[in-house]
Amino acid sequence: MSTQLQQSATANDLTRERGLLRFITAGSVDDGKSTLIGRLLFDSKGIFADQLNAISKAKHKRTVGDTIDLSLLTDGLEAEREQGITIDVAYRYFATPKRKFIIADTPGHEQYTRNMVTGASTADAVIILIDVSKVKFGEDGSVELLTQTKRHSTIAHLLQIEHVIVAVNKMDLVNYDQTVYDRIVAAYQSFAAQLGLRDVHPIPLSALAGDNVVTNSDNLAWYQGPTLIELLESLNVYDDCHDEPFRFPVQLVARHNGHEANDFRGYMGRIEAGKISVGDSIVVQPSGQSATVKDIQTLDGSLQTAVVGQSVTILLNEYVDISRGDMLAAADRPATVLKSVSADVCWLSEEALDSRRKYWLKHTTRQVAARVASIDTLLDINTQERRPTDTLKLNDIARVNINVQQALAADAYDITRATGAFILIDEVTHQTVAAGMIRLG
Template sequence: MTAASTSTVSNAAGLSERGLLRFITAGSVDDGKSTLIGRLLFDSKGIFADQLDAISRAKHKRTVGDTIDLSLLTDGLEAEREQGITIDVAYRYFATPKRKFIIADTPGHEQYTRNMVTGASTADAVIILIDVSKVKLHEDGSVDLLVQTKRHSTIAQLLQIEHVIVAVNKMDLIDYDQSVYERIVAEYLKFAAQLGLRDIHAVPLSALAGDNVVAASDKMPWYQGPTLIDLLESLSVYDASQDEAFRFPVQLVARHNGHEANDFRGYMGRIEAGKVSKGDQLLVQPGNQQATVKDILTLDGSLDTAVVGQSVTILLNEYLDISRGDMLVDAQRPATLQKTVKADLCWLSEDALDVRRKYWLKHTTRQVAARVTAIDTILDINTQQRRPADSLKLNDIASVSINVQQPLAADDYNDLRSTGSFILIDEVTHQTVAAGMIRLGEAA
């Protein structure tokens, strides 16, 4: 079987393709995520000599003789090396002649799923590793995928990660058996169809031996598809569209130093969507005041137009009550104001959700008091069926209703990640307890 795909890349006419790809590795414990990234870095010449020397002398090396333990390139914490597991998200950077990459090595252990969500939140692609030695193959032809494989795939779908690569790892342990590979991929594609994942590619490999990671393997002549690095280099990723509705969360209100005659008042922040020009008519949300752009300032001077991704200071003709947490938006295409938010929620805390308690909801630069008023349904990872629930525990995924003390100017997560996402913060411990994706189609 060659690379499997359930659909083509969406039409992106008019957008420029980005040379940088952000991707994460995901899967269960000991599937070989850290080793795979180490192999990618090693075979693509992305490791310095002193790094190689350091890991070759590491006391927690798990390989025999002079063989390099490539997992140590990303597992930097002492606890990670002692236990042989990934705990924190490790970011690595490397480049090939065709593309630059940012890799996030995320934990496989269920306890650290919240760290996987962190790494996935900015990813363009995800590599779902499947360890062939752990997958149960039944005589009736059925295949049991691991729960973490299903959980991470579900999170990838919720976060709208565009590209999914299914890396069937440790093929050397089954003598590169084609039939086993094909059964696993077929089962995964069935599960992905339930989720609604679209752009899926599959590749058989051995991260430890280097088969089909950077160089094609002569041990799997039945596989004629691209290697992992070829796949990563070929994925289409586009810069954010400037045609989207303008969104500018205010981070800071800048004033002059008090010794100047002019009353300078600028609103500082990062453009999260669209573009803005001098003279544009804007709306200040949630107050719904009308405003006109007087000037757009940067460290390099004044601009006539600024676009998504730029950090700027916007000056307005009007004197308005605007503070951190307000949002400047396109007057013709404003965000949706909500005091009751419908969302998909990933619960990340070891303490269960208490619907009687208040939490802080952090949305863009705005932080408001909030309470989860209802758990509408909870998702069963294995069956993808939803059922009623009265509480959420660590790693649960549910559709919820949240009341906020002050209205939010929000977009649907599927339309715009930055203004369609939020986190919940425990007001006592100040720990992040949940990550949410707003669903306007179900808004009250």
């Protein structure tokens, strides 16, 4: 296929729905997340025979008799199998005739919330599992959801995950009672409205028995909606970042021997938003220098236009001072240059925030020294109210102000996820202590 035809095909892809869906499972401990993924893989024929044979002989399986423990398909660590919990994020891949999927099985334990944040950061959809046997029903008709259900829903909202599927699991334990399901769904929808989640899809199922996961179940005849796999296949996923202004964090400056007549200087990286064409005007941020695009190179040759997601080398007509950590941005819609960052952060470290300490802030390819100047408010997971605080502990979510030693070129997270996200790193231990989402305005 010629370069022109490739570019035409790429441009047409921008107007179509993306066929790949990335989703995560979330919820509290023992809600059935790993079992649900195992059931999806098993019923959709996404398991190799040797994998099936291996888990059927596993010493830590928690099922009776010859029944296969499907949770072992994702709980691969020895500690996970011994304790019957998920600790790390496990990624699995499978496909149906309609769509390809990447699943992230994330932990339910509050202690491992940071791993859930990692898996959720690139997800298009989240399946929030609710174990019907753990929900508390009050005599006054009230329904109390678990704190982890609320925490994971809050994180999904902060991370701008587009689709939320509420899987009311283990319906077999309540004899598939529709009244129980309806009360749980009403309670969650009330919380979702308070949180600001818009696209919520409730569904009753039993991951262990396979009811309503891939096939409809007579036990849930009162439910007239799609099965879980049909719902996942139908979700509309469009990359909004195609429509956003051009953003290109520079990863590497590529040069060969400058004494040669054909001296080469290119800027390598991945396009995180928008598109770029030869002849376009760009601005180098945060310095503010202007330039025009001379060439766009890949391993397969030069391109006239490149789009979000492509890794390319960009050549400019002008000689300007550019290094790793700088950003090439659209000249007419540049990023915002910040010396002070307002952001929502999820604190991921067991060591509390110390405002006297210096941290490293990693934003795209740029790493700068930073200090948390102030904590505006702490978010209460249960009530969604914000209140004052003077420190942050493990799993706290708060709005903070951060001063950085060198300016950042950034966007609001709710506009461009790639250039609106960052992490904070402990300069002594090099551990990631917080994940942040930049808020502007």
